[in-house]
Amino acid sequence: MMEVVKTHAVHGGTLRYLKHDSQTTGTPMTLSVFVPAGTGPFPVLYWLSGLTCTEDNFTTKAGAYQAAAAHGVIIVAPDTSPRGEGVADDEAYDLGQGAGFYVDATQSPWAPHFKMESYVTGELIEKVEAQFPANGVRGVSGHSMGGHGALTLALKYPHLFTSVSAFAPISSPTRCPWGEKAFTAYLGDDRAEWARHDAALLIEAGAAKGHYDDILVDQGDADSFLENQLKPELLLAAADKAGQKITVRMQPAYDHSYFFMASFMADHVAFHAARLKA
Numbered sequence: 001m002m003e004v005v006k007t008h009a010v011h012g013g014t015l016r017y018l019k020h021d022s023q024t025t026g027t028p029m030t031l032s033v034f035v036p037a038g039t040g041p042f043p044v045l046y047w048l049s050g051l052t053c054t055e056d057n058f059t060t061k062a063g064a065y066q067a068a069a070a071h072g073v074i075i076v077a078p079d080t081s082p083r084g085e086g087v088a089d090d091e092a093y094d095l096g097q098g099a100g101f102y103v104d105a106t107q108s109p110w111a112p113h114f115k116m117e118s119y120v121t122g123e124l125i126e127k128v129e130a131q132f133p134a135n136g137v138r139g140v141s142g143h144s145m146g147g148h149g150a151l152t153l154a155l156k157y158p159h160l161f162t163s164v165s166a167f168a169p170i171s172s173p174t175r176c177p178w179g180e181k182a183f184t185a186y187l188g189d190d191r192a193e194w195a196r197h198d199a200a201l202l203i204e205a206g207a208a209k210g211h212y213d214d215i216l217v218d219q220g221d222a223d224s225f226l227e228n229q230l231k232p233e234l235l236l237a238a239a240d241k242a243g244q245k246i247t248v249r250m251q252p253a254y255d256h257s258y259f260f261m262a263s264f265m266a267d268h269v270a271f272h273a274a275r276l277k278a
């Protein structure tokens with residue numbers, strides 16, 4: 001059982017901060033879990049956060065729990081990387097602790113602990129769904145680096161997920177500075193290996209074809225990372241080529257922050273709930 005560190009009542013449900021020793025990362029890992037009122041069992045929406053975040057950013061800023069309570073959906077928000085003194089790190093905000101990129105690192109010094117792909121798709125789901133009233137039906141969403149995580153994990157593991165959405169995702173990490181830097185560090189120089197973790201390239205290659213009836217993406221047009229890092233046009237072009245439906249909503253005046261996400265979070269929870277409860 002994961003250790004409950006803090007408990008709060010919110011919107012009639014219960015929010016818990018949890019901690020556990022992970023066999024996958026070899027470190028303690030932290031997360032938050034919101035469970036609606038009632039006995040369930042409920043579907044689960046997994047939320048993957050962006051660069052610099054812990055489990056706390058989404059939990060305190062996204063304003064997701066009113067909609068989750070109304071729709072009867074559990075929401076799980078894990079930390080974005082392993083952390084601790086014995087864990088490799090980098091001074092930059094976009095590499096190392098707080099920047100796990102939802103891949104399994106193969107390169108030194110990252111390989112021993114940076115296993116976020118295996119952690120999220122394996123141990124996290126197993127531990128959460130053993131401890132809370134989950135019905136085995138799952139969605140995944142996330143922001144920026146976590147939007148990349150949500151899209152790529154949904155495309156690579158369609159047997160795990162029924163619905164996927166993202167806010168301001170890194171659409172094609174093989175073609176932007178954040179992704180090129182992280183993939184070089186974590187995966188090495190082989191671009192064929194990088195392509196296995198690139199949402200636009202995965203869609204173009206037909207990954208999970210026919211599994212998701214739609215993918216919802218919200219993107220602020222005043223996001224300072226839009227042109228250089230996020231590039232939603234690459235997702236649209238890939239989806240068009242592959243015949244995958246994707247709804248990219250350009251939201252005028254919104255930036256990269258949780259104010260933007262809080263403004264459209266209820267739409268995403270409803271998008272998932274409609275599919276998870278179908």
Ligand SMILES: N[C@@H](CCC(=O)N[C@@H](CS)C(=O)NCC(=O)O)C(=O)O
Nearest residue numbers: 050051052053057093144145257258
């Ligand atoms: N610190 C970076 C930006 C990092 C950033 O914007 N992080 C986003 C995810 S990519 C975030 O959610 N930050 C935490 C927050 O807003 O609570 C910078 O100054 O360029």
